[in-house]
Each structure stands twice: as C-alpha cells, then as structure tokens.
Amino acid sequence: MKYVPRVALFLGIPALLFLLPWWLLVYCTSSGPxxxxxxxxxxxxxxxxxAGLLLGHGPRQSDAAVIVGDTLLGAVWVLFSWSVIGAVVRAGLTVAGVDDPARSRLVxxxxxxxxxxxxxxxxxEARRVPRVRTVEVTIPGLGRGLDGLRAVVITDTHFAALDRLRWSRRVVEVVNAQRPDIVCHAGDLADGPVARRRAQVEPLGKVEAGLGRFYITGNHEYFGDALGWIECLTALGWRPLRNQHEIVERGGDRLVIAGIDDPTGVALDGHGPDLPAALAGAPDVPVVLLAHQPKQISAAVEAGVALQISGHTHGGQIWPFHYLVRLDQPVVAGLSRHGERTQLYTSRGTGFWGPALRVFAPSEITVLVLRAPTP
Incomplete structure (x- = not known):
C-alpha cells in the first residue's frame, strides 16, 4: 500500500498530459472511426x-527504452503546454461567436x-554545439594580477543513451578556443555507468586550461555511478573538488576555487555538501565556489563566498517548465546577487537531460571574465 501514492502519481501525470490534448485535438474535432x-x-x-521511463530510468537501464520514453515525454509536454493555450483561444473564439466545427478545427x-x-x-537547439555566452563579473577584493581571468563553465552535459561523441569533441574545441585560464564542470556529467558513457566523456581530457580544470558532482552522478565518474575525470586530468579547495595564483595574487558535493550525495557514505570543510585552511582571499544547485547559495552567503557557479536548472529546458523549476530554485539562469557580497551565476547547461529538446532555453558554454574592482 505504501507504493500506491507513487504509482498514482507516476500514472496520473501522464494521464493529465495526454488527456487535455486528446480532448482538444480528437474529441472536439472528430467522430466515428x-x-x-x-x-x-x-x-x-x-x-x-x-513504460519507457520505467524501463529506461529504472533498474533495467535500457537505452532503447530511455530514448522512447524521453522522446514521448518531451513531445507530450510541448503538446500539453500549447493545448492549454489552445483551450484558452477556443474559449475566446466561443465568446466571439465562432461556432463548431470551424472553431475546434481552427484551434x-x-x-x-x-x-x-x-x-x-x-x-x-538541443543537438547543436552551444553558443558561447561571455559575462564579466566584478569580484570585490580580487587582485590586479587576476583581473581578466577567464573561467569557462560547462555543466549538465548529461552524456546518456543518445551517442554524442562528435558533439563532445566539438564542445571541447569551442572551450579551448576561448583561451580559458580555468575550466569548471559544475556537475551532472553523465547518466549511466562509466562503462557505457566513457567514450562520450573522454574528449574532456583534451580541455586546455593553464590554471586548472575542476569538477564537482551533480545530483545525477548520485543516481548512477558517482565514484566511477570521479575516478574517470581524475584519470582524464581534472581535479574533482569534493568539499575541497584549490588556490589559483597569477601575478602574485591568489583566488580560492572551492567545490562541494550535491545534496543528493548524502545517500552515499562520506558524501554530501560540507562548505566549512571545503574552505578549511583557505587564505583570506576571494572564493569562487562550485555548487551544482543554485539553492546552495544560502550556505555560500553565510560563508562570504564571492561567486557561486551552478547549473542544474537547464534554464527550464522546455518552456514553460522554468516556472516549475522556480518553485524549487531561487534562480533559473543568469547572474544574480545574494546578500551583501555574494553573486551567483546559474548556467542554462551545456547539454540536455531526457528529451532531446530545448525550447526557449538555449544551451550555453559560459565564459566568466573575473574583474578586479575599479580603483
């Protein structure tokens, strides 16, 4: 009996997504055969x-089922969203005196x-190489030697059932073309075990950054093979930051790059976010924090972090899903300020999760240019 509410929700949401479009497109417009x-x-x-979602994302982990289930999910979500708008238009046409069958067929x-x-x-939009978005961020206390430091951010690559090896190679080419000083991957690297997805991830080993390549876990690593992906990125030359920090130095000035686990990591022994541990022993210089979810900003504000870099939201990915994302996260995308001294940059993500669709939420490779305050 304890599973009844979950089953009802699992079936109830698809029923709602299909019911409204069926009423608007089939019931109101046709009869007989x-x-x-x-x-x-x-x-x-x-x-x-x-069935596709269960077989694909459940214990069986069927790639074929993932593709079927995710494609249907994206298609019906878009159809449902615009059926809601269509129902409103239909009501307006009714008030305007437009009768059936013209009214229903027009809608x-x-x-x-x-x-x-x-x-x-x-x-x-989903399958293309993301556009580059450049954002200048003024960091109080940043030394002149670090002024203009280029931090390239990729996140939410979600390498999964659809083979995106060529896309992965192109992303690396674009990242390297930005002449990054540091490169950060803010989590949700891949969905599935290393054995299945490693080939798509391996091009990341060719990312070039003079001052370091840093990686943190997202929630999806903990849905699959977190330990395996941490080992994989380490082998590719990246520095996983698991509640740890590194010091970046240039021109005699220093900057702390810290990273914390995703909150879902608490389900795995020894994992979970611990910002005090990440900053333990750090010098009194500005801190850039990698934290997968924007809502981790509250801890960053308390710790006096200068800039938090996050992903997770995908910018909503498929309109109008960003309204639901906003119920869980303080920010959906872009640069925002929190508290007196903390800024947050939330990337819309480099890849996509689930449906290979991006509607009014384009992907991005982000170049954050850190600026020292003007004297």
Missing part, C-alpha cells in the same frame, strides 16, 4: 510513456502546427 483512431493513438502514447490546426514547429526547432 476518426475519433476511435485518434483515441487509440493517445492511449498508446499514454501506455508507452511510463486544433494551430496547436498542431506550433507543436510540430517547436519539436523541429527544439531538437536542433
């Missing part, structure tokens, strides 16, 4: 979605056209 055929298509989708054609266009565009 067309009604039955359209209903059968929606019923098949409703069955395949939870259905409009929703389907927008849906198809967004699926094509969203797929291209």
């Amino acid at each position: 067309l009604l039955w055929a359209g209903s059968a298509v929606f019923l098949l989708g409703f069955v395949c979605l939870p 259905a054609v409009g929703v389907l056209a927008v849906w198809a266009a967004l699926l094509v565009w969203g797929t291209v």
Whole structure:
C-alpha cells in the first residue's frame, strides 16, 4: 500500500498530459472511426510513456527504452503546454461567436502546427554545439594580477543513451578556443555507468586550461555511478573538488576555487555538501565556489563566498517548465546577487537531460571574465 501514492502519481501525470490534448485535438474535432483512431493513438502514447521511463530510468537501464520514453515525454509536454493555450483561444473564439466545427478545427490546426514547429526547432537547439555566452563579473577584493581571468563553465552535459561523441569533441574545441585560464564542470556529467558513457566523456581530457580544470558532482552522478565518474575525470586530468579547495595564483595574487558535493550525495557514505570543510585552511582571499544547485547559495552567503557557479536548472529546458523549476530554485539562469557580497551565476547547461529538446532555453558554454574592482 505504501507504493500506491507513487504509482498514482507516476500514472496520473501522464494521464493529465495526454488527456487535455486528446480532448482538444480528437474529441472536439472528430467522430466515428476518426475519433476511435485518434483515441487509440493517445492511449498508446499514454501506455508507452511510463513504460519507457520505467524501463529506461529504472533498474533495467535500457537505452532503447530511455530514448522512447524521453522522446514521448518531451513531445507530450510541448503538446500539453500549447493545448492549454489552445483551450484558452477556443474559449475566446466561443465568446466571439465562432461556432463548431470551424472553431475546434481552427484551434486544433494551430496547436498542431506550433507543436510540430517547436519539436523541429527544439531538437536542433538541443543537438547543436552551444553558443558561447561571455559575462564579466566584478569580484570585490580580487587582485590586479587576476583581473581578466577567464573561467569557462560547462555543466549538465548529461552524456546518456543518445551517442554524442562528435558533439563532445566539438564542445571541447569551442572551450579551448576561448583561451580559458580555468575550466569548471559544475556537475551532472553523465547518466549511466562509466562503462557505457566513457567514450562520450573522454574528449574532456583534451580541455586546455593553464590554471586548472575542476569538477564537482551533480545530483545525477548520485543516481548512477558517482565514484566511477570521479575516478574517470581524475584519470582524464581534472581535479574533482569534493568539499575541497584549490588556490589559483597569477601575478602574485591568489583566488580560492572551492567545490562541494550535491545534496543528493548524502545517500552515499562520506558524501554530501560540507562548505566549512571545503574552505578549511583557505587564505583570506576571494572564493569562487562550485555548487551544482543554485539553492546552495544560502550556505555560500553565510560563508562570504564571492561567486557561486551552478547549473542544474537547464534554464527550464522546455518552456514553460522554468516556472516549475522556480518553485524549487531561487534562480533559473543568469547572474544574480545574494546578500551583501555574494553573486551567483546559474548556467542554462551545456547539454540536455531526457528529451532531446530545448525550447526557449538555449544551451550555453559560459565564459566568466573575473574583474578586479575599479580603483
């Protein structure tokens, strides 16, 4: 009985996602054989979605099921979102005196056209090499020797069932073209075990950064093979920061680069965020903190961190999901200020999770140019 609420939620959400589009696109526009055929298509989708997610993301870890389930999830989410808008438009047409069948058919054609266009565009956006976004961040107390330091941020690469080896190589080329002083991966490296995903990750070993390459765990590492991925990145020449810090020095000035585990790490013995441990013994210089989730900013503010770099949100990834992300995280994307001296940069992510779609939430490779205050 304790699993009944979970099962109800697992089936109830897909039912809602399919029910509204079915009503708007099938029930209101057709009858007879067309009604039955359209209903059968929606019923098949409703069955395949939870089955694909369970077989793909559950204990069996089937890559084929992941692709089916995730693709259906993205497609029906976009269809549901625009069906909500279509229902509002339909109500407006009713008030305006437009009668059926013209009213229902006009709305259905409009929703389907927008849906198809967004699926094509969203797929291209997800699979493309991310655009480079350059942001200058003034760091109080930063020495002149470190002024202009270029920190390139990648995060949420989520190497998974879809083989993105060529994409991975192109990302590395773009990162190196930015002439980074340091490169940071802010977590959610891959979904699945090292044995399956290592080939896609190995190009990261060719990232070039004169002052260091740093990596922290995200929540998805702890859903799979966290220890394996930490070992893998170490072997590729990256420095995992597990509640630890390193000191970066240039021109006689120093900067602390610290990293903490994702909160989901508490499920694994010896893991979990510990900011005091990460900063233990650090000199009195500005601190740049890598923390996967933006909501970890509260601890950073208390510790007087100058800049926290996070990912996790994907900028919402598929509109309008960012409204739901905002319920859990203080920031969805971009540079924000918290407390008197702490700034937070939240990346929209370099890859994607689940559906190979990005709708109104483009991916990014971020160049944070650190600036000393103007005298």
